[in-house]
Amino acid sequence: xxxxxxxxxxxxxxxxxxxxxxxxxxxxxxxxxxxLRGAGRALGPCxxxxxxxxxxxxxxxxxxxxxxxxxxxxxxxxxASLRGRLGDLRRYLHVLRQGQRFTSLPATPGxxxxxxxxxxxxxxxxxxxxxxxxxxxxxxxxxxxxxxxxAFERLLWRACRGYLVANFVEMPEPMEDPTTGxxxxxxxxxxxxxxxxxxxxxxxxxxxxxxxVYPYPESESSRADTMSGLHSQIQDLSVVLxxxxxxxxxxxxxxxxxxxTWRVQVQKMxxxxxxxxxxxFDVTEKCLIAEVWCxxxxxxxxxxxxxxxxxxxxxxxxxxxxxxxxxxxxPTLIRTNKFTAGFQSIVDAYGVASYQEVNPAPYAIITFPxxxxxMFGDVGHGLLMFLFALWMxxxxxxxxxxxxxxxxxxxxxxxxxxxxxxxxxxxxxxxIYNECFSKAxxxxxxxxxxxxxxxxSSWSSAYLATHPSLTLDPNVTGVFRGPYPFxxxxxxxxxxxxxNFLNSFKMKMSVVLGIVHMGFGVLLGIFNHVHFGQWHRxxxxxxxxxxxxxxxxxxxxxxxxxxxxxFTTADSLVAPSxxxxxxxxxxxxxxxxxxxxxxxxxxxxxxxVVLALASVPVLLLGTPLYLRCRRxxxxxxxxxxxxxxxxxxxxxxxxxxxxxxxxxxxxxSGGHGPDAEHLDMAExxxxxxxxxxxxCLGCVSNxxxxxxxxxxxxxxxxxxxxxxxxxxxxxxxxxxxxxxxPELSEVLWTMVMRNGFVRLSYLGGLVLxxxxxxxxxxxxxxxxxxxxxxxxxHALRLHWVEFQNKFYVGAGYKLCPFAFAPEAWE
Amino acid sequence: xMAYGGLAVPFIVMSVFWGVVGGVLPWLVPKGPNRGVIxxxxxxxxxxxxxxxxxxxxxxxNPLFGPQLSNETIWYLRYxxx
Numbered sequence: 001x002x003x004x005x006x007x008x009x010x011x012x013x014x015x016x017x018x019x020x021x022x023x024x025x026x027x028x029x030x031x032x033x034x035x036l037r038g039a040g041r042a043l044g045p046c047x048x049x050x051x052x053x054x055x056x057x058x059x060x061x062x063x064x065x066x067x068x069x070x071x072x073x074x075x076x077x078x079x080a081s082l083r084g085r086l087g088d089l090r091r092y093l094h095v096l097r098q099g100q101r102f103t104s105l106p107a108t109p110g111x112x113x114x115x116x117x118x119x120x121x122x123x124x125x126x127x128x129x130x131x132x133x134x135x136x137x138x139x140x141x142x143x144x145x146x147x148x149x150x151a152f153e154r155l156l157w158r159a160c161r162g163y164l165v166a167n168f169v170e171m172p173e174p175m176e177d178p179t180t181g182x183x184x185x186x187x188x189x190x191x192x193x194x195x196x197x198x199x200x201x202x203x204x205x206x207x208x209x210x211x212x213v214y215p216y217p218e219s220e221s222s223r224a225d226t227m228s229g230l231h232s233q234i235q236d237l238s239v240v241l242x243x244x245x246x247x248x249x250x251x252x253x254x255x256x257x258x259x260x261t262w263r264v265q266v267q268k269m270x271x272x273x274x275x276x277x278x279x280x281f282d283v284t285e286k287c288l289i290a291e292v293w294c295x296x297x298x299x300x301x302x303x304x305x306x307x308x309x310x311x312x313x314x315x316x317x318x319x320x321x322x323x324x325x326x327x328x329x330x331p332t333l334i335r336t337n338k339f340t341a342g343f344q345s346i347v348d349a350y351g352v353a354s355y356q357e358v359n360p361a362p363y364a365i366i367t368f369p370x371x372x373x374x375m376f377g378d379v380g381h382g383l384l385m386f387l388f389a390l391w392m393x394x395x396x397x398x399x400x401x402x403x404x405x406x407x408x409x410x411x412x413x414x415x416x417x418x419x420x421x422x423x424x425x426x427x428x429x430x431x432i433y434n435e436c437f438s439k440a441x442x443x444x445x446x447x448x449x450x451x452x453x454x455x456x457s458s459w460s461s462a463y464l465a466t467h468p469s470l471t472l473d474p475n476v477t478g479v480f481r482g483p484y485p486f487x488x489x490x491x492x493x494x495x496x497x498x499x500n501f502l503n504s505f506k507m508k509m510s511v512v513l514g515i516v517h518m519g520f521g522v523l524l525g526i527f528n529h530v531h532f533g534q535w536h537r538x539x540x541x542x543x544x545x546x547x548x549x550x551x552x553x554x555x556x557x558x559x560x561x562x563x564x565x566x567f568t569t570a571d572s573l574v575a576p577s578x579x580x581x582x583x584x585x586x587x588x589x590x591x592x593x594x595x596x597x598x599x600x601x602x603x604x605x606x607x608x609v610v611l612a613l614a615s616v617p618v619l620l621l622g623t624p625l626y627l628r629c630r631r632x633x634x635x636x637x638x639x640x641x642x643x644x645x646x647x648x649x650x651x652x653x654x655x656x657x658x659x660x661x662x663x664x665x666x667x668x669s670g671g672h673g674p675d676a677e678h679l680d681m682a683e684x685x686x687x688x689x690x691x692x693x694x695x696c697l698g699c700v701s702n703x704x705x706x707x708x709x710x711x712x713x714x715x716x717x718x719x720x721x722x723x724x725x726x727x728x729x730x731x732x733x734x735x736x737x738x739x740x741x742p743e744l745s746e747v748l749w750t751m752v753m754r755n756g757f758v759r760l761s762y763l764g765g766l767v768l769x770x771x772x773x774x775x776x777x778x779x780x781x782x783x784x785x786x787x788x789x790x791x792x793x794h795a796l797r798l799h800w801v802e803f804q805n806k807f808y809v810g811a812g813y814k815l816c817p818f819a820f821a822p823e824a825w826e
Numbered sequence: 827x828m829a830y831g832g833l834a835v836p837f838i839v840m841s842v843f844w845g846v847v848g849g850v851l852p853w854l855v856p857k858g859p860n861r862g863v864i865x866x867x868x869x870x871x872x873x874x875x876x877x878x879x880x881x882x883x884x885x886x887x888n889p890l891f892g893p894q895l896s897n898e899t900i901w902y903l904r905y906x907x908x
Contacts, residue, residue, distance in 0.1 A: 362863050366874060367874065432878060464897040485836035489886060513878075
């Protein structure tokens with residue numbers, strides 16, 4: 001939906017009243033929900049999918065909800081006040097009870113009074129003394145917070161100068177503090193004093209300390225009466241409180257039943273009104289006009305829905321839809337199913353495709369897991385990954401998997417198909433790299449024959465003892481019998497110079513695959529140019545780009561394959577270096593020590609470099625010059641076209657009917673006024689210059705960037721332990737140390753597994769079980785997850801930058817249709 | 827021990843296999859809304875995997891140097907591997 005009232009503020013929109021009503025209802029709902037939560041009840045999710053209510057239904061919902069809220073508030077208030085009163089009464093009861101200990105047993109010296117006041121108390125409380133002094137003893141009784149007791153005592157003593165007796169005792173049971181609600185053990189105090197002024201002072205002090213003071217009757221009998229009265233009052237109050245709580249429960253039950261449905265209904269209503277606010281009114285104020293983006297394929301569905309809607313609401317006038325021309329760029333809609341959604345989201349994360357641009361996602365479905373697998377290639381790890389993703393896929397409909405609240409888990413779950421493919425491809429590349437949990441598997445017998453070499457060079461046992469490492473020579477007949485049919489020969493995993501071979505292999509592989517990937521990206525641009533009818537770009541941009549790429553880097557690929565095929569072991573001493581040839585090609589020099597790969601290499605290379613360099617100015621100036629010529633031809637031939645890029649939002653003056661105009665302007669050919677021509681030329685030239693520089697430099701740097709495929713696959717392989725390293729280490733002989741620091745896993749291997757294997761006894765076997773478990777867990781945690789994430793990130797970068805910048809613009813925005821999604825309402 | 831036929835046998839086997847995956851299977855996919863995506867997937871997969879295998883085998887076709895083994899490995903492999 002497009003926003004048709006941009007100039008009207010949010011408060012003046014037509015349906016703001018309804019929106020406000022919805023929000024009030026939502027506030028009421030939140031209050032009800034809070035009450036429920038306070039009472040410890042949970043609100044279940046809404047089971048059915050209620051439709052949005054009509055206006056009068058909404059009124060009913062509002063009334064009912066407000067009534068419920070009102071009731072709830074009243075009942076809660078009643079309950080709170082009842083409980084307060086109950087607390088009060090009980091405190092009074094306690095005060096009276098405890099106070100009796102002081103006033104009814106005057107002769108016991110063991111009652112809890114301060115020693116200093118003992119003598120005074122005896123004097124005071126002795127009835128004979130009472131009469132003797134002709135003074136009246138008054139009492140102040142109450143309860144005080146236990147933390148304030150000492151301060152209270154001190155103040156009392158200082159203020160009244162000892163003309164009182166204060167007794168403090170703790171309450172036998174803790175009671176609730178009405179203000180804070182927590183349960184504290186109050187301290188009951190009983191102050192006996194004589195004199196009016198002291199009495200007033202005491203009362204003021206106890207006010208300051210927030211004590212609850214209760215009237216303390218003088219005589220014994222009145223105290224007993226008060227106590228029994230209190231008892232009955234407490235009982236009555238408890239009964240009333242119970243009934244109040246029962247009623248509260250009932251109200252809460254009612255709420256629980258209706259609240260979920262109401263919430264969904266009100267949310268739907270609010271969404272609808274918000275959308276309606278975006279529509280504008282016709283001049284006659286009788287109908288509402290909305291402007292929407294709609295996929296052409298779904299146009300008939302929309303018309304059907306409108307027809308149904310008008311029928312159901314019982315109105316006499318039908319709603320209709322009409323296409324209008326616009327020069328705005330439409331949003332992009334790419335329909336995906338649950339399988340392709342994951343891959344599409346990877347592409348969209350970089351940038352949503354511009355309208356009608358070629359979508360790299362279908363190719364990324366395979367190339368992304370493939371490039372990941374090149375860096376992660378290991379059969380065992382790939383199998384683990386594959387099984388994990390398979391479990392997620394097979395159980396994807398179980399609610400426990402779908403509604404997990406852990407965000408990281410959600411990410412993994414969303415990408416389950418992606419992980420599935422990544423695992424599958426990793427198994428394949430693992431077979432080719434011949435790595436299964438970093439051990440080589442011998443599926444086919446190895447192509448290198450140690451026996452032949454040993455016989456040929458007469459390697460006797462004595463000879464071997466003196467020579468710690470020897471090299472197999474492929475020049476000797478029978479030592480090397482042919483290429484290993486599927487993957488890397490397993491003997492390389494036992495060789496100490498395996499890195500020499502693997503580095504060469506993996507670097508060349510990365511470069512070849514990178515150039516193929518990039519070339520594919522450039523070729524995808526063909527689709528774009530053809531679709532938008534920009535034939536000139538096909539000749540003036542794509543062709544120079546391809547020539548540049550192929551002349552330089554395609555030639556490099558050719559050199560790599562040529563050297564692999566044509567140079568046999570016989571030439572191993574004089575084999576030329578491709579890298580030096582490549583550098584010399586650019587510098588137009590030659591190196592005497594580096595033999596040419598084939599006859600006539602130098603002139604061929606010169607031609608290629610010249611061709612590549614010649615394509616650069618074509619790329620730079622071709623399109624701008626062409627556009628300029630075309631504009632000049634247009635300008636001299638015809639009058640400039642009317643600049644018609646205005647949007648016509650309101651269909652005023654249009655007749656009702658189901659006409660569908662098919663006038664849709666081509667997005668490209670927006671008319672430019674003649675006065676803006678010079679500005680355009682500069683802009684186009686600049687844009688093209690940037691594109692040229694980016695492309696040419698990018699070719700070089702991106703090719704090198706693909707070498708990360710080599711780097712990461714090497715890191716992955718070396719993170720895992722190797723048997724060949726364990727044996728030399730055991731003999732104390734230094735193996736050619738790699739430039740990297742000792743791997744964590746090698747330490748793990750030597751300390752954990754070797755120790756387990758060495759103690760070959762029953763006890764050792766038992767010990768091995770938890771040892772292996774620990775090893776397995778560490779493997780999974782560290783290697784799989786860390787390396788997987790790292791390889792994922794690099795594959796993503798290669799796709800986003802190196803691949804997509806050859807053809808992808810990604811400047812579009814997504815179509816966000818108005819939808820009631822049930823998951824969104826919780 | 828398998829007689830090594832050089833490059834020929836594996837080359838033919840793999841080329842035929844990935845050729846079938848990339849060239850024949852797309853015709854057999856049933857018509858439906860996903861046909862385009864599935865065909866793209868099949869062809870891309872075939873090209874990627876075949877290329878990867880080809881690079882691996884061509885890199886080992888003419889080795890310019892041999893593996894350097896420790897004497898222990900030689901002792902062991904001399905009699906264990908054919």
